[in-house]
Amino acid sequence: MRVLVIGSGAREHAIVHALAADPVVDAVLAAPGNPGIDLVAQCLPDCGPVTDPAAMSRLAEEVGADLVVVGPEAPLVAGVADAVRARGIACFGPSAAAAALEGSKAFAKEVMAAANVPTALAHVCATEDEVIDALRATGAPYVVKDDGLAAGKGVVVTEDHDEALAHGLACLAREGARVVIEEYLDGPEISLFCLSDGTEVRALTPAQDFKRIGDGDTGPNTGGMGAYSPLPWAPDDLTEQVLDRIARPTIAEMHRRGTPFAGVLYVGLALTSRGLRVVEFNARFGDPETQVVLARLRTPLGQLLDAAARGRLAELPELSWHDSAAVAVVMACEGYPQSPVTGAPIAGLEECGALADVQVLHAGTAATPEGVVASGGRVLSIVGTGPDLATARDRAYAGVAAIDLAGCQHRSDIADRAIAGTVLR
Ligand code: AMP
Ligand code: GLY
Numbered sequence: 001m002r003v004l005v006i007g008s009g010a011r012e013h014a015i016v017h018a019l020a021a022d023p024v025v026d027a028v029l030a031a032p033g034n035p036g037i038d039l040v041a042q043c044l045p046d047c048g049p050v051t052d053p054a055a056m057s058r059l060a061e062e063v064g065a066d067l068v069v070v071g072p073e074a075p076l077v078a079g080v081a082d083a084v085r086a087r088g089i090a091c092f093g094p095s096a097a098a099a100a101l102e103g104s105k106a107f108a109k110e111v112m113a114a115a116n117v118p119t120a121l122a123h124v125c126a127t128e129d130e131v132i133d134a135l136r137a138t139g140a141p142y143v144v145k146d147d148g149l150a151a152g153k154g155v156v157v158t159e160d161h162d163e164a165l166a167h168g169l170a171c172l173a174r175e176g177a178r179v180v181i182e183e184y185l186d187g188p189e190i191s192l193f194c195l196s197d198g199t200e201v202r203a204l205t206p207a208q209d210f211k212r213i214g215d216g217d218t219g220p221n222t223g224g225m226g227a228y229s230p231l232p233w234a235p236d237d238l239t240e241q242v243l244d245r246i247a248r249p250t251i252a253e254m255h256r257r258g259t260p261f262a263g264v265l266y267v268g269l270a271l272t273s274r275g276l277r278v279v280e281f282n283a284r285f286g287d288p289e290t291q292v293v294l295a296r297l298r299t300p301l302g303q304l305l306d307a308a309a310r311g312r313l314a315e316l317p318e319l320s321w322h323d324s325a326a327v328a329v330v331m332a333c334e335g336y337p338q339s340p341v342t343g344a345p346i347a348g349l350e351e352c353g354a355l356a357d358v359q360v361l362h363a364g365t366a367a368t369p370e371g372v373v374a375s376g377g378r379v380l381s382i383v384g385t386g387p388d389l390a391t392a393r394d395r396a397y398a399g400v401a402a403i404d405l406a407g408c409q410h411r412s413d414i415a416d417r418a419i420a421g422t423v424l425r
Pocket of ligand 1: 120143145155157182183184185186189211221268279280
């Protein structure tokens with residue numbers, strides 16, 4: 001099987017790595033890929049914009065792909081999966097209509113209501129007066145979300161009424177824009193990836209992400225600064241609850257609407273004092289959670305994604321997992337997330353990669369004649385694995401220490417509270 005992976009982040013590097021290890025996969029190609037992916041797959045840096053459905057589907061045909069795996073949300077929302085399927089090529093990733101579960105928070109809320117999925121009460125606002133009324137109705141802490149895609153930066157959670165109002169009005173500034181204002185959900189967050197072929201659903205293993213830039217969950221939201229799996233503090237029946245109350249009803253509702261969802265439904269949850277609530281849906285794998293989830297997956301990834309893409313998930317045996325833990329630490333460049341500074345040289349990549357049970361996954365990196373440099377906000381994901389979370393964390397941080405990147409920012413507390421047993425306190 002020849003697999004084309006679309007994307008260029010550490011998530012795609014992890015996916016490429018897992019695909020390359022699957023015995024039925026003969027070749028992995030990446031569009032555009034990155035310098036780390038280039039070591040395990042054939043990168044196609046001149047592929048054109050990944051959000052161009054015609055260009056991506058033509059490329060899939062040209063390279064003779066049997067399966068296309070779409071990593072990021074923007075190509076999905078733009079209709080890349082539809083265009084690939086229209087050429088008769090199997091694609092792992094939802095249609096544009098189904099990717100609206102991520103592309104529009106208002107649409108996601110509508111589907112959740114129809115499917116009776118537990119989530120925060122929400123107000124969809126289109127005018128300043130509606131924003132003011134909604135802020136009054138929910139009260140502090142305020143949760144104000146841009147309706148459309150915003151790369152993890154469209155959400156403001158604040159005690160400050162003026163800041164909440166300002167963000168709400170900023171979101172409305174675009175023509176036809178809407179803003180979602182919702183009830184605050186307390187409690188730890190969980191990410192659970194649920195694979196679907198449109199009818200059948202299989203859950204991967206839960207992970208926790210760290211969204212804020214600073215230790216102790218301080219500072220602005222980012223795309224994600226670290227992750228770990230498993231979650232020793234989560235309820236034993238977490239996955240069953242999510243499948244029964246959230247994932248299967250949502251997949252059934254999308255099917256009923258004539259827009260079946262085939263791909264990965266990323267269920268972002270809060271474990272609140274009143275039970276599980278959906279914080280968000282995404283239509284793709286999460287980054288950096290994928291880095292830890294795939295590090296623990298024993299089932300060959302190519303066969304799994306191919307089955308989901310071809311409506312054959314029900315034919316697969318139960319998924320199988322390594323009895324191990326994984327921790328990912330994201331190394332971001334100076335100034336991320338507000339004003340990333342690119343161009344700094346990265347040293348120590350080989351030393352880091354040579355450490356036992358440490359994986360160096362590239363995201364914002366570029367190869368230059370002088371060596372690899374930082375080229376984007378999140379630069380690397382360093383993944384440590386081991387028999388328990390403490391060992392995996394220590395290995396990940398030993399990897400971080402081996403890298404030299406001027407101005408680098410990383411959190412130093414990834415998985416600490418899970419290891420100390422204080423997540424639920
Ligand atoms: P979203 O883009 O919807 O995932 O939101 C980004 C982040 O904002 C989430 O991961 C949460 O940390 C936070 N957040 C979103 N919605 C809520 C909510 N209703 N209550 C508390 N925090 C939230
Ligand atoms: N880690 C959060 C996301 O991928 O959206």
